Amino acid sequence: MRSPDEIAARPAGAPTFNDLLPFRREVKAENGEIVMAFGPQQATSVEAFAAAERLCCPDLDWIVETSDLIRLRIRGTGAQVALLAQVWRDA
Numbered sequence: 001m002r003s004p005d006e007i008a009a010r011p012a013g014a015p016t017f018n019d020l021l022p023f024r025r026e027v028k029a030e031n032g033e034i035v036m037a038f039g040p041q042q043a044t045s046v047e048a049f050a051a052a053e054r055l056c057c058p059d060l061d062w063i064v065e066t067s068d069l070i071r072l073r074i075r076g077t078g079a080q081v082a083l084l085a086q087v088w089r090d091a
Contacts, residue, residue, distance in 0.1 A: 014052035015045045021091050025069065029085035033061075033075040036088060046070050 023045075025037045038046055043066060050062040050072060061075035074084055 008056075010052045010056035015049040017049075017087075017091075020045060020049055021088075024088065027085060027088045029081050032078065032081060033073050034081050034085045034088065036072045036074075038070040038072070040066075040068070040070060043070050046072050 020036075020038065020042065023038050023042045025039065026035075028035045047064050050064050053060070054062050059076065060080060061073070063073040063075070065071040065073065074081070076084070
């Protein structure tokens with residue numbers, strides 16, 4: 001569970017899960033991480049989302065990779081990855 005200080009560390013106005021959700025192209029959970037792909041037009045939003053999440057969820061690794069698609073890799077414990085994968089797939 002997140003402390004109020006961790007939650008408050010997330011910048012107001014930063015993109016949220018709900019902002020990115022309509023643009024996800026794929027979601028895979030593998031090798032202790034979840035990988036989500038987005039189109040290149042979402043690069044700025046994905047970068048801003050990851051930066052905000054690094055502040056409020058520092059126990060996870062938030063990695064953005066750019067190429068033909070924008071990939072957001074989130075690394076954590078097996079339970080964290082399973083939960084995130086379920087949320088991103090089922091939403």
